[in-house]
Amino acid sequence: MDEENVIxxxxxxxxxxxxxxxxxxxxxxxxxxxxxxxSYQCRVGWSISEEPHLIFKNLIARPRKDRCKKxxxxxxxxxxxxxxxxxxxxxxxxxxxxxxxxxxxxxFEVQEQVxxxxxxxxxxxxxxxxxxxxxxxxxxxxxxxxxxxxSELLFEGYGIPAVSYGVDSLFSFYKNDIGDTALLVNCGYHxxxxxxxxxxxxxxxxxxxxxxxxxxxxxxxxxxxxxxYPVHVNAITMSRAEEILQxxxxxxxxxxxxxxxxxxxxxxxxxVKKLQLPVIQSSSSSSTLTAxxxxxxxKEMAKRLLEINARKREERLAEDEEQLNQLLALHEIMxxxxxxxxxxxxxxxxxxxxxxxxxxxxxxxxRIEKNKQRIAAAANAEESVDARPPPGRFQPPTDPxxxxxxxxxxxxxxxxxxxxREARRARRAxxxxxxTAAAAERMRVISRLAAAGDDxxxxxxxxDAYKSISxxxxxxxxxxxxxxxxxxEVLREYEPIPAKHxxxxxxxxxxxxxxxxxxxxxxxxxxxxxxxxxxxxxxxxHFTPEEQLLLANNVFITGGSSQFPxxxxxxxxxxxxxxxxxxxxxxxxxxxPSLDAWYGARDFASSNAFENFCIxxxxxxxxxxxxxxxxxxxxPYFKSPAPIVDTTLVPAGDSNVIKEEVIVDC
Amino acid sequence: xSNELEKYYCFKRENKFIVKSGSKKRMWRSLKQILTAxxxxxxxxxxxxxxxxxxxxxxxPIKKYSDISGLPAPYxxxxxxxxxxxxxxxxxVRNLPMDITAGYLQLRGANTIVG
Numbered sequence: 001m002d003e004e005n006v007i008x009x010x011x012x013x014x015x016x017x018x019x020x021x022x023x024x025x026x027x028x029x030x031x032x033x034x035x036x037x038x039s040y041q042c043r044v045g046w047s048i049s050e051e052p053h054l055i056f057k058n059l060i061a062r063p064r065k066d067r068c069k070k071x072x073x074x075x076x077x078x079x080x081x082x083x084x085x086x087x088x089x090x091x092x093x094x095x096x097x098x099x100x101x102x103x104x105x106x107x108f109e110v111q112e113q114v115x116x117x118x119x120x121x122x123x124x125x126x127x128x129x130x131x132x133x134x135x136x137x138x139x140x141x142x143x144x145x146x147x148x149x150x151s152e153l154l155f156e157g158y159g160i161p162a163v164s165y166g167v168d169s170l171f172s173f174y175k176n177d178i179g180d181t182a183l184l185v186n187c188g189y190h191x192x193x194x195x196x197x198x199x200x201x202x203x204x205x206x207x208x209x210x211x212x213x214x215x216x217x218x219x220x221x222x223x224x225x226x227x228x229y230p231v232h233v234n235a236i237t238m239s240r241a242e243e244i245l246q247x248x249x250x251x252x253x254x255x256x257x258x259x260x261x262x263x264x265x266x267x268x269x270x271x272v273k274k275l276q277l278p279v280i281q282s283s284s285s286s287s288t289l290t291a292x293x294x295x296x297x298x299k300e301m302a303k304r305l306l307e308i309n310a311r312k313r314e315e316r317l318a319e320d321e322e323q324l325n326q327l328l329a330l331h332e333i334m335x336x337x338x339x340x341x342x343x344x345x346x347x348x349x350x351x352x353x354x355x356x357x358x359x360x361x362x363x364x365x366x367r368i369e370k371n372k373q374r375i376a377a378a379a380n381a382e383e384s385v386d387a388r389p390p391p392g393r394f395q396p397p398t399d400p401x402x403x404x405x406x407x408x409x410x411x412x413x414x415x416x417x418x419x420x421r422e423a424r425r426a427r428r429a430x431x432x433x434x435x436t437a438a439a440a441e442r443m444r445v446i447s448r449l450a451a452a453g454d455d456x457x458x459x460x461x462x463x464d465a466y467k468s469i470s471x472x473x474x475x476x477x478x479x480x481x482x483x484x485x486x487x488x489e490v491l492r493e494y495e496p497i498p499a500k501h502x503x504x505x506x507x508x509x510x511x512x513x514x515x516x517x518x519x520x521x522x523x524x525x526x527x528x529x530x531x532x533x534x535x536x537x538x539x540x541x542h543f544t545p546e547e548q549l550l551l552a553n554n555v556f557i558t559g560g561s562s563q564f565p566x567x568x569x570x571x572x573x574x575x576x577x578x579x580x581x582x583x584x585x586x587x588x589x590x591x592x593p594s595l596d597a598w599y600g601a602r603d604f605a606s607s608n609a610f611e612n613f614c615i616x617x618x619x620x621x622x623x624x625x626x627x628x629x630x631x632x633x634x635x636p637y638f639k640s641p642a643p644i645v646d647t648t649l650v651p652a653g654d655s656n657v658i659k660e661e662v663i664v665d666c
Numbered sequence: 667x668s669n670e671l672e673k674y675y676c677f678k679r680e681n682k683f684i685v686k687s688g689s690k691k692r693m694w695r696s697l698k699q700i701l702t703a704x705x706x707x708x709x710x711x712x713x714x715x716x717x718x719x720x721x722x723x724x725x726x727p728i729k730k731y732s733d734i735s736g737l738p739a740p741y742x743x744x745x746x747x748x749x750x751x752x753x754x755x756x757x758x759v760r761n762l763p764m765d766i767t768a769g770y771l772q773l774r775g776a777n778t779i780v781g
Contacts, residue, residue, distance in 0.1 A: 145700045
């Protein structure tokens with residue numbers, strides 16, 4: 001038995017973000033806000049904070065509209081879930097949307113929703129504007145079009161005073177403070193960037209981007225496992241592939257050597273990783289959904305129903321209270337003795353007389369009282385559901401021997417019940433058909449019943465005859481069914497891993513190395529771009545030998561997908577191979593590959609020079625949305641040239657056309 | 667529930683890009699369209715643009731790995747076009763159903779007729 005080697009999926013769940021406090025310091029001192037808008041995660045925090053306040057996946061789930069129009073309720077569109085609101089990402093996998101196309105923001109409706117999420121969760125409550133300068137990261141050489149829309153959104157939608165854009169990998173580089181010359185390798189969610197920086201100057205024209213990143217690796221692993229285990233297609237989810245990638249994958253030092261080791265069966269048996277998929281017993285339910293999914297869905301439905309009911313009750317209560325107030329006001333008028341006004345008023349409200357009014361008032365009061373009681377009862381019920389203790393009847397004994405006996409006992413009980421149920425089912429099925437023994441027996445009982453004399457019913461057991469001829473499920477089987485479910489649950493919890501579980505294991509052999517190897521050999525995914533090492537070699541060729549040496553001695557790795565164990569060693573080996581004999585090289589890992597970009601941007605925002613690098617509202621209005629103030633961590637700015645006007649279409653010397661153009665420009 | 671309330675944020679001037687459900691949705695340009703539009707412009711020579719920093723195509727021979735196990739694969743099954751590394755794997759490859767072989771080929775980007 002090698003149970004100790006089996007890895008269980010953790011199936012991480014997110015925790016919804018709280019709304020943070022918006023303190024007066026933040027509100028009135030215009031503290032800059034740092035947004036690292038990455039295509040995997042978005043990290044947000046104030047420039048005076050140690051850590052980002054919000055870290056969430058840059059995703060939104062837009063549920064489809066409720067199609068049931070049965071109840072008279074107005075169609076309730078379920079709210080859009082954003083970032084950490086999405087508790088179970090697999091339940092909404094097909095409704096997920098992101099504002100990113102590769103590593104560039106293109107879908108600004110989604111971006112706006114994400115911004116709403118950010119600002120509302122920071123608790124910002126100023127009227128009509130977000131009064132904070134913003135530092136926002138953007139992809140390396142972002143198209144101007146995308147920046148223009150982003151500025152438009154920030155300045156016009158949120159009324160921010162100023163913004164500064166920077167590149168995540170450059171912020172991360174300066175945060176780690178490793179000199180001013182380096183070759184940055186930024187492994188992101190969709191891309192790998194290799195950016196040379198010499199004496200603090202980004203050599204953008206020689207930077208290169210490999211269009212492959214964490215998401216492609218997740219996709220590759222997901223697909224590989226699904227093809228390897230077609231039986232478990234539904235259990236192998238994207239999130240689980242992501243979990244495997246983050247926790248069990250690593251970069252091989254020498255890929256070829258590594259995989260040839262695996263050809264040996266002994267090595268395979270000794271090193272294979274076994275992952276246990278959750279086991280579901282599908283004896284009582286046989287739909288395509290797994291039991292856990294069904295349970296979750298049911299819970300959600302119940303919750304929603306409760307919410308709807310509570311809302312209805314409250315609405316009714318409010319309505320009643322309003323009417324009561326009206327009636328009471330009338331009552332007062334009457335007491336004041338103003339009969340004319342009273343008469344007029346009761347005619348409007350369809351009340352016949354003063355007595356009628358009094359009766360209605362007491363009616364209303366009773367209804368309100370009842371409703372209040374109901375609301376209180378519902379609240380109590382919710383609490384009591386939460387506080388229900390686990391079934392005490394099936395607490396297993398702690399002593400191992402006793403436990404074994406108890407377990408066997410439970411198993412026999414379960415089997416007996418199962419057998420009984422099966423027998424009953426078979427009998428009922430047989431009874432329906434003619435010419436079976438069961439049907440004949442049934443006929444015999446019926447005829448005996450007909451012939452029974454007056455003493456039928458003297459014994460209680462006589463009545464069992466009806467049970468035995470009934471074609472419907474009887475109450476006995478219902479009770480049995482309940483017991484069966486109980487036992488099933490207990491067994492599922494305490495049963496040691498049986499052979500059935502082993503069928504639901506995923507064996508990972510080469511896969512944990514094969515997937516990160518995509519960075520070095522994109523061809524495995526049919527991508528014909530050069531891999532990481534080859535692109536680095538290509539890059540070096542654009543520099544003088546002295547510069548090459550400087551760069552090779554400071555290769556800096558950052559980005560979320562760079563956290564594979566072994567990547568540093570692999571790059572060192574590749575550098576040894578591509579660099580001239582006896583030359584030196586060094587690889588430096590970022591201290592925190594995923595968060596250093598945010599820390600770097602925060603330091604930038606708290607520096608004295610920050611204000612000089614801000615694009616203000618005036619700049620925006622004057623220079624247009626694509627405008628960018630360059631700084632040490634920014635993209636280079638090239639103003640978009642005016643489109644080429646096809647002169648053949650504009651006859652020269654036609655003054656009217658030129659005039660028209662001027663008007664259009666305004 | 668609080669859908670209407672949630673839509674309103676006090677810090678916001680207006681909904682810039684969010685449209686009401688039901689009204690016409692704005693079509694967003696994909697990155698590819700943005701890049702095509704960028705290409706059409708007369709950029710100065712020194713400008714570095716998104717499409718100009720793509721990694722070069724690989725010049726190294728593409729290594730072949732067994733589709734099913736990932737081992738180095740010197741052979742290809744002529745029938746399914748899958749790579750395999752030894753006789754044992756060959757037997758497996760031959761028994762794979764169509765959808766699985768198609769899946770492997772697609773994953774490797776080898777399912778297109780051209781190239």
